[in-house]
Amino acid sequence: METARLAQGLHEHTAGFAEAVTGADPEARVPTCPEWPLRVLVGHIGQAHRWAADVIRSGPTPVPDPFDADPGSPGGWSDWLHEGAAHLTDAVLTAAESPVWTFFGPRPATFWLRRMLHDTTVHHADAALATGTAFEVAPDLAADAISEWLEVLSDPVAPTLKPAFSVLRGTGQTLLVHPDTGSGWLVTRTPEGVRWARAADTADATLAGPVGDLLLVLTRRLPAGRITITGDRALADHWLAHTAA
Structure with a gap:
C-alpha cells in the first residue's frame, strides 16, 4: 500500500x-x-x-x-x-x-x-x-490490516514479544480467512510457527464474511457470530483465543 x-x-x-x-x-x-x-x-x-x-x-x-x-x-x-x-x-x-x-x-x-x-x-x-x-473501514484498509497482523504473527520475533503466540505452532493445520470479495488469506500452522499466503484454497477451517467484519472478529472487536465459520470449529476457536491484538 x-x-x-x-x-x-x-x-x-x-x-x-x-x-x-x-x-x-x-x-x-x-x-x-x-x-x-x-x-x-x-x-x-x-x-x-x-x-x-x-x-x-x-x-x-x-x-x-x-x-x-x-x-x-x-x-x-x-x-x-x-x-x-x-x-x-x-x-x-x-x-x-x-x-x-x-x-x-x-x-x-x-x-x-x-x-x-x-x-x-x-x-x-x-x-x-x-x-x-x-x-x-474501507475494504482496502481492512484487507491490509489483516495482512499486516499476519505478518506480525508469522515473524519469528513475535513469540518473544507475546509468549501466547507460541501456541499457534502446529503440524500443518490450515485456516482460510475468506472475504466476500477478493482473494483470501491461507494460514498454515507449522512446527516453526505461522505461515500465510494470499490464496483461495480450501482449508481445515474457514472464516468467511465481509472483510471489515473479518478484521473486527480477528481482533476480537466483534463476536465470531458476525461471520460464517465452517470446518474445524475447534481450530478456529483456538486461533481466535490466542491471537488477540
Whole structure:
C-alpha cells in the first residue's frame, strides 16, 4: 500500500476516533478494552502516534504506559489527536525509506505509519462500540490490516514479544480467512510457527464474511457470530483465543 494511502487512512481513522469520543464520558469503560476508561483509550492513541514519531526521528525508547498519557481536557481531545497523527506522518515523510528501529529489526519508516494506522483503526472501532457511534473501514484498509497482523504473527520475533503466540505452532493445520470479495488469506500452522499466503484454497477451517467484519472478529472487536465459520470449529476457536491484538 502506498505511503499516501496509509497517511490518508491514518488521518481518516484519527478523525473518526476523535468524532466518536467527542462529548463522551471520559470515565466510561470501553467494552472491548475492559481495563481502560475512555480517557485512557484516547491517551493511548495520541501517545502512540507521538511515540512512533519519536522512534523514527531519534531511535527506540521504552513503550509508554497508556495510563501515563495525558490527553488533556475532553474539549481539546480532537485537536490533540489530530496533532499526534500529523507528527507521525511528518516524521515518516521526512525519513522517506530510511531504515528505522522496529520490534522486528530495521524497517522503512513506513512500517510505523502502517502499524499505527491499523492500531488506530481497531481502536476507532473500540471507541465507536463504547460510545454507540458508527464505524466503517474501507475494504482496502481492512484487507491490509489483516495482512499486516499476519505478518506480525508469522515473524519469528513475535513469540518473544507475546509468549501466547507460541501456541499457534502446529503440524500443518490450515485456516482460510475468506472475504466476500477478493482473494483470501491461507494460514498454515507449522512446527516453526505461522505461515500465510494470499490464496483461495480450501482449508481445515474457514472464516468467511465481509472483510471489515473479518478484521473486527480477528481482533476480537466483534463476536465470531458476525461471520460464517465452517470446518474445524475447534481450530478456529483456538486461533481466535490466542491471537488477540
